[in-house]
Ligand SMILES: Nc1ncnc2c1ncn2[C@@H]1O[C@H](COP(=O)(O)OP(=O)(O)O)[C@@H](O)[C@H]1O
């Protein structure tokens with residue numbers, strides 16, 4: 001079975017965060033994930049979507065299924081054209097927040113997912129790309 | 136959707152029925168805070184059994200609910216955290232701090248009885 005479609009979810013408000021994690025859970029289920037992986041994936045999506053709302057106001061989440069040789073998984077891209085992040089290594093530290101958050105979103109999401117990549121340019125925006133492989 | 140809050144004796148029981156947005160979570164916090172005052176409640180139970188995700192905002196708000204309640208003379212117990220949810224929370228690095236938890240509603244009520252010394256006063260009364 002191959003699922004080629006990309007799902008684009010606009011993120012503009014806190015209600016969109018709920019939509020994004022529910023759609024992520026659904027697609028992950030279709031891709032064959034189950035149990036705690038589904039919760040892990042939707043929790044990670046929730047954190048990056050919330051970062052868009054809280055730190056960049058608006059952006060999008062793009063969900064797709066990855067089919068590598070001999071393995072499949074789920075790809076989540078969170079993209080915005082917000083203020084960007086000045087010091088990424090600082091932002092990746094547990095407890096670091098420029099807002100009133102717990103500062104666990106980025107470092108925690110990296111722990112939840114198998115692959116995690118963040119690119120950001122001050123004044124231009126932020127893109128987080130993360131993957132979970134089926135075990 | 137607003138989370139229904141049930142009054143049972145000196146306790147308030149908030150049973151979350153579906154996934155909640157950030158706004159709805161804050162509404163629950165404010166509703167509980169108001170009702171603890173109105174009903175002079177000694178204990179609050181928040182039942183999160185149906186939640187399939189508890190992210191950093193949910194945890195932050197639950198902590199706030201417990202802290203606000205505490206300042207107004209009520210103890211809070213979170214019940215029904217699912218095993219997968221607990222697993223994801225731990226990996227994310229989330230802790231509930233000194234917020235009390237119990238497996239289910241029944242154990243939550245027993246814990247509140249203990250914390251508010253209700254069990255004890257009941258014994259001395261009878
Ligand atoms: N999409 C984003 N745009 C701009 N800044 C961001 C974004 N995501 C995260 N950040 C920055 O990285 C910091 C750490 O993020 P995170 O670990 O999620 O903690 P929190 O959101 O609780 O502050 C944030 O406080 C913010 O300064």
Ligand SMILES: [Mg+2]
Nearest residue numbers: 051101105106
């Ligand atoms: Mg965050």
